[in-house]
Amino acid sequence: VESYLARIEEKKHLNVWNEVYPEEALAQAKLVDQKISEGKAGRLAGMVVGLKDVIAYKDHGLQASSNMLDGYVSPFSATATNRLLAEDAIIIGRQSCDEFAMGSSNENSAFGVVKNNIDETRVPGGSSGASAVAVSDDHCLVSLGSDTGGSVRQPAAFTGTVGLKPTYSRISRWGLIAYASSFDTIGIISNNVPDAALVLEIIAGEDENDATVSQRPVPAYSASVSKKSTEKLKIAYIKETVESEHLNKDISEKTFAKIEALRAEGHEVEAIEFPLLDYLLPTYYILTTAEASTNLERFDGVRYGYRTDNPKDLEALYKKSRSEGFGDEVKRRIMLGTFVLSASYYDAYFSKAQKVRRMIKETTEKILSDYDFILMPTTSAPSFEIGKYGENNLLELYLGDLYTVHASLAGLPAISIPNGTDKDGLTIGLQVMANRFEEDKMLAFSEYLS
Numbered sequence: 001v002e003s004y005l006a007r008i009e010e011k012k013h014l015n016v017w018n019e020v021y022p023e024e025a026l027a028q029a030k031l032v033d034q035k036i037s038e039g040k041a042g043r044l045a046g047m048v049v050g051l052k053d054v055i056a057y058k059d060h061g062l063q064a065s066s067n068m069l070d071g072y073v074s075p076f077s078a079t080a081t082n083r084l085l086a087e088d089a090i091i092i093g094r095q096s097c098d099e100f101a102m103g104s105s106n107e108n109s110a111f112g113v114v115k116n117n118i119d120e121t122r123v124p125g126g127s128s129g130a131s132a133v134a135v136s137d138d139h140c141l142v143s144l145g146s147d148t149g150g151s152v153r154q155p156a157a158f159t160g161t162v163g164l165k166p167t168y169s170r171i172s173r174w175g176l177i178a179y180a181s182s183f184d185t186i187g188i189i190s191n192n193v194p195d196a197a198l199v200l201e202i203i204a205g206e207d208e209n210d211a212t213v214s215q216r217p218v219p220a221y222s223a224s225v226s227k228k229s230t231e232k233l234k235i236a237y238i239k240e241t242v243e244s245e246h247l248n249k250d251i252s253e254k255t256f257a258k259i260e261a262l263r264a265e266g267h268e269v270e271a272i273e274f275p276l277l278d279y280l281l282p283t284y285y286i287l288t289t290a291e292a293s294t295n296l297e298r299f300d301g302v303r304y305g306y307r308t309d310n311p312k313d314l315e316a317l318y319k320k321s322r323s324e325g326f327g328d329e330v331k332r333r334i335m336l337g338t339f340v341l342s343a344s345y346y347d348a349y350f351s352k353a354q355k356v357r358r359m360i361k362e363t364t365e366k367i368l369s370d371y372d373f374i375l376m377p378t379t380s381a382p383s384f385e386i387g388k389y390g391e392n393n394l395l396e397l398y399l400g401d402l403y404t405v406h407a408s409l410a411g412l413p414a415i416s417i418p419n420g421t422d423k424d425g426l427t428i429g430l431q432v433m434a435n436r437f438e439e440d441k442m443l444a445f446s447e448y449l450s
């Protein structure tokens, strides 16, 4: 804990942490030490963890990097947080993110821009950018982030770490601030696959506080990772994603190198068509903004965090608190979501997008009943420069989520693992997607690839 605290201090300019808990983490470490000497320590004894500022920790600040939740202290812990603590993990602080987990660069935070440790002029990705830097730059061993459309996988790719998004419903969402509830998952960022497997094993599984969480028993993921499999696999890649001319050259080369290596080891790797590719991003942004607009209704200036001064009536209290509390990106998404849900446009956008989502899900599951995995790059380009995207080219930024939203729309597990660097030393991610609840198989394969 002391060495992590020193590192956090030394790397303060990266702006990773919204709050650090030094005394508490040190006290927790002492307790864990005691338990170790008594032979009573939990399975995560001494694992130092950081939480993205959307995951609740009882009696600690929680604000989704938003002024809207200024001063808010959570009265309870997320189920995932409780399960970490029960196994003697040590929580060292809460990490920055894009406001309410909306973004791909960690530039939309009320706490300011977060810098990538690999190249400080560049973004760490988002929305869990700070959580990825924290692991990559040794501020903690593991981070819990959230992944709605790539927020754990894309920052992992941008920082050379492992980013795991489980099947939708595998981990309880109790205590996770909602962005788009039918997409949101808690995700894990770590330095290697076995750490991610162990943490998943501890935090996954049923929970009476989350009606959507899966009742399925939790497999021993940490054991599946250590198994050496000699099984010959059948792997698909979507032709347009890996052979696209829009894909960065170095990423394309590194992805093909992996494909060739797998073939050389006797696995079958085939290019397939995925006719719904053009619909992934519009469907994702219609549905997630719709869900966000309703989820964020609760921030009304009355119940949580920020409240405007001297409103003239109740209506003004709501309006002014929300106008002043939310940042631009969040407002943009609330407006877009309200629009697609409005009476005149509901059928044209929202219900159509729901139908398309179903087709995406069914088509992808069908592919994964014929193949073990779908392989693709995590992103189409490595980390970009801070400030590259603004109001005039936002659409381009949204388009960058193409490779990660697929698994989120289909509710499937996916993981980003490091796949070398480009010619400038920027890290590249390789993404593995598997069928529902096949995390064990996916983690074993990722370890084999690593």
Ligand code: GLN
Pocket: 101, 102, 103, 104, 126, 127, 146, 147, 148, 149, 150, 151, 152, 179, 288, 401
């Ligand atoms: N970049 C995507 C978005 O802005 C993903 C965010 C996320 O997964 N939370 O919606």
